Amino acid sequence: MTYQEALGYLESLEIFGIKLGLSRIRRLLELLDLPQERYRSIHVTGTNGKGSASAMLARILRQSGLHVGLYTSPHLTSYTERIRLDGQNIPEQEFVDCVETIKTYAERMVQEGDECPTQFEVLTALAFFYFAMKRVDYAVIEVGLGGLLDSTNVIVPEVSVITNVSLEHADRCGGTLAGVAEHKAGIIKEGVPVVTAATGEPLDIIRAQAEAKNADIFVLGEDFTVEPGGFDAERGTQSLSFSSELLGIANLDFDLHLLGYHQRQNAACAIMATALLHNGEPRIDRQTAAEGLRLVDWPARFEVLRLKLGPVEQHIVVDGAHNPAGARALRSSLAEYFPVQERVFLLGILHDKAIEEIIDILLRPNDTVVVTRPASRRAEPPEDLAQRILGRVQHVEAVADPYEAADRALELAAGKRLLVASGSLYLVGDVREYLIQKGRCAVDA
Numbered sequence: 001m002t003y004q005e006a007l008g009y010l011e012s013l014e015i016f017g018i019k020l021g022l023s024r025i026r027r028l029l030e031l032l033d034l035p036q037e038r039y040r041s042i043h044v045t046g047t048n049g050k051g052s053a054s055a056m057l058a059r060i061l062r063q064s065g066l067h068v069g070l071y072t073s074p075h076l077t078s079y080t081e082r083i084r085l086d087g088q089n090i091p092e093q094e095f096v097d098c099v100e101t102i103k104t105y106a107e108r109m110v111q112e113g114d115e116c117p118t119q120f121e122v123l124t125a126l127a128f129f130y131f132a133m134k135r136v137d138y139a140v141i142e143v144g145l146g147g148l149l150d151s152t153n154v155i156v157p158e159v160s161v162i163t164n165v166s167l168e169h170a171d172r173c174g175g176t177l178a179g180v181a182e183h184k185a186g187i188i189k190e191g192v193p194v195v196t197a198a199t200g201e202p203l204d205i206i207r208a209q210a211e212a213k214n215a216d217i218f219v220l221g222e223d224f225t226v227e228p229g230g231f232d233a234e235r236g237t238q239s240l241s242f243s244s245e246l247l248g249i250a251n252l253d254f255d256l257h258l259l260g261y262h263q264r265q266n267a268a269c270a271i272m273a274t275a276l277l278h279n280g281e282p283r284i285d286r287q288t289a290a291e292g293l294r295l296v297d298w299p300a301r302f303e304v305l306r307l308k309l310g311p312v313e314q315h316i317v318v319d320g321a322h323n324p325a326g327a328r329a330l331r332s333s334l335a336e337y338f339p340v341q342e343r344v345f346l347l348g349i350l351h352d353k354a355i356e357e358i359i360d361i362l363l364r365p366n367d368t369v370v371v372t373r374p375a376s377r378r379a380e381p382p383e384d385l386a387q388r389i390l391g392r393v394q395h396v397e398a399v400a401d402p403y404e405a406a407d408r409a410l411e412l413a414a415g416k417r418l419l420v421a422s423g424s425l426y427l428v429g430d431v432r433e434y435l436i437q438k439g440r441c442a443v444d445a
Helices: 003-016 023-031 050-063 092-111 119-133 177-185 200-212 261-277 286-295 324-337 355-362 382-389 402-413 425-444
Strands: 040-045 068-071 083-085 138-142 159-162 194-196 217-219 225-232 237-244 249-256 303-309 312-319 343-347 368-371 395-398 418-422
Touching: 003 092, 003 119, 023 092, 023 119, 040 050, 050 068, 050 138, 050 159, 050 261, 050 286, 068 119, 083 119, 092 119, 119 138, 159 261, 177 200, 194 200, 194 261, 200 217, 225 261, 237 261, 249 261, 249 286, 261 286, 261 324, 303 425, 312 324, 312 425, 324 355, 324 418, 343 355, 343 402, 343 425, 355 382, 368 382, 368 402, 382 395, 402 418, 402 425, 418 425
Parallel strands: 040 138, 040 159, 068 138, 159 194, 194 217, 312 418, 343 368, 343 418, 368 395
Antiparallel strands: 068 083, 225 237, 237 249, 303 312
């Protein structure tokens, strides 16, 4: 099997769609001899920020001298990004080898009369198998969707993290905010501590589930707090101050290599979670937490690029805000870091997202918008998206090809206005690579 054949196999599994439930993944992992039980883990969910929090946790563990796996989704440009070992993507050949192994057992399941595993279940099993094969000390596992019935929810972690809860995927998670919260709370295991930044009704549900599972719960704003410091948009860094009377910590300063007001909350959850791990693993301490946050890298999450395009220096914000909560975080961060700059948006949104709410949150009357088609079958047609936006901003146009759309957005920004690429990770991953390469080519010339 070649890498392209491995991708073809994974794409063929998309016909099974998203099927929540744990029976298939449990059987597949049984056939693989339960790889997820051969290392310690941290489980992370949340409507937004779970990927960023996972990246922070993995980096802190690495700085502590531990051998660390990281499983996240979706990817920006390559499936290999989803499975990382000590900060490096799984090599393509090892990815292929693992796909071949998982495929053998998936086919055996079908022969035995079981349902075929979904694409996400195969990828999850692949990650667990790979981490066991590489004998990691810890794996940081990001939930794919919800939590309770997500295929990652077969692990018993050292700590569970629920970044926040808002209304997304309600059609698959109970139809209400309470239903979504119940699914997120479903990752809580018996006696396993949980850290959360949730508030309101979702927090009440998470708290009740923690009590039912005899799990200690640590809540942002109650058991630990975070306060903002300064920021440097050019370097993509901000400072924050963490306190926890419970831990005997008052105003401990950290530098975070991620921008966005929401990232302070994610960082606070990561600091609290690693503090809980300290008793069992003394190598994880305040110094390694500080180093991890200072060095963490998580592209396309309020990432500020400064590209030299010929004589023009263009500032670009790349952020995969794909739901209302992400749009609010992006709008707040733009207001904090670029409060007066005129903006050109490059937008592509999937048709099953809350499009009206997202564009209502993001766009201002004096914005200019170029809409395009993300690389997904679920993409909202650019012409339809442009019609939705028409009348809300001073100018909107549709360009179907995302690279041509990026060029047009650059032309409209012209180094004088901030360019913001957003709406879907399926768009911003490709566009980010294109813009960076375009900037490098201009510099090289």
